[in-house]
Amino acid sequence: MYDQLLVELRREDQRAFKNFLRMPPEMYDELVQRVGPRITKERTWYREPLDPGLKIAITLRHIASGTKYAAMKFGCRVPHNTQSLAVREVCQAIIDEYLDEAMTCPTTPEGRREISDQFMEKWNFPHTCGALDGKHVACKAPPKSGSVYYNYKGFYSIVLMALVDTDYKFLWADVGSPGASSDAQIYNESELKEMAEDGTIGFPAPDPLPNDYKDVPYVFVVDDAFGLRKHMMKPYTLRGLTDEERIFNYRLSRARRVVENAFGILANRFQILLTTMQHHPSTVKIIVKACIVLHNLMRMRYPTEMSPKEMTKK
Incomplete structure (x- = not known):
């Protein structure tokens, strides 16, 4: 060969x-x-x-x-x-x-504000410093692991928790948590939460939204699996939403979609992530990390390849 x-x-x-x-x-x-x-x-x-x-x-x-x-x-x-x-x-x-x-996550307010400006320009959602979500990577059941790696979807896996920017590049990733762990649990035990809460993550100071005067903090956009925090924005979950709340959920969903697209691009480029990997979880963790690094390199070297629009044509 x-x-x-x-x-x-x-x-x-x-x-x-x-x-x-x-x-x-x-x-x-x-x-x-x-x-x-x-x-x-x-x-x-x-x-x-x-x-x-x-x-x-x-x-x-x-x-x-x-x-x-x-x-x-x-x-x-x-x-x-x-x-x-x-x-x-x-x-x-x-x-x-x-x-x-390849994994360059901004640590200064200027760098975070640049990402926020891109979210506002591309997805019409202000004060967003990244989209955060988790993905289950299927693997064979490790010996003597019980149900630790058995997730709610009905298969064994490890979890990839990732923060993504508007260009579908991974800013931060946590790989290797057992499949039984929830997204909120993984985030609560991560360094990302510690940095967000102690102020070392580099968020810009709160400032007003466009056409407003009240100061609003900068946030990560997430789904319903996470809790509502000062630096984490999730959609409304109550029934009987008003028109304003529905519009807010739609706008937030558009911004959060970039992390789902990034997972899709990653898995379509490296299709081992679409299979049940016949490796020990420690090896699966290394392979997933390598896929993320290569994905970011490809996005840096060839930024127009494998966009979500191109994926739908194949």
């Missing part, structure tokens, strides 16, 4: 290359250049080590398609147990190499 297929796709059909690894050749070459030294093994008298480019190709194909190791071993000529070690190693190397570059 590595010596023949990728070379042929790169030379004759770059669109197929991009579909095969979910990134263009230039991005793959950058990964080999920057991540390769982290995963290169020394040569020994016993046998030749796997080429770093092959390890990265195996990993990208695995997370892009969700294909099992047993099915991939015939194409790449690498045993399934060696693939499992390589995927974990490459994902961890991608996280170590790119995390600080």
Whole structure:
């Protein structure tokens, strides 16, 4: 696969290359250049080590398609147990190499206000510093775990809790909580809540909304699973809503939709997230983190690819 297929796709059909690894050749070459030294093994008298480019190709194909190791071993000529070690190693190397570059969450009022201005411009909802929500990533039941990883939807999972901006980039993420945990519980135990409550998160000082005079705080937009807090805005949940309350819920839903879209783009690019991952939760956590880092890199390098509008055309 590595010596023949990728070379042929790169030379004759770059669109197929991009579909095969979910990134263009230039991005793959950058990964080999920057991540390769982290995963290169020394040569020994016993046998030749796997080429770093092959390890990265195996990993990208695995997370892009969700294909099992047993099915991939015939194409790449690498045993399934060696693939499992390589995927974990490459994902961890991608996280170590790119995390600080790809996951850039503003910590100053100016940076938060810039995100708020983008929410106002694109989604017509002011004073919003991000959309927050959780996603269940299915995995096999860990041994002797009981119902800890069994979620309310009826399958075993870990939870990805994420804060997203208007460009569908992940600003902050908490990965690895057991599936039985609720979104509110995960948030209450996160560093994000601590920073929001002690003021170190960098929210701008409250100021008036457009065409108003009362000071209003800056917030994250969330759904009904969360509690209403000073820096967290959720929709009205009572029946018999007034027209003003319905309009508010509609506007808030538009702003909060970006986190759902980000999850959809992430899962459609790396379709292993659409399957039940046959890994231990610790490995699932590493793979999901690597997918988020690669997603942000792709959004930074190629911001117009895989938008929600494009997804509906496929």
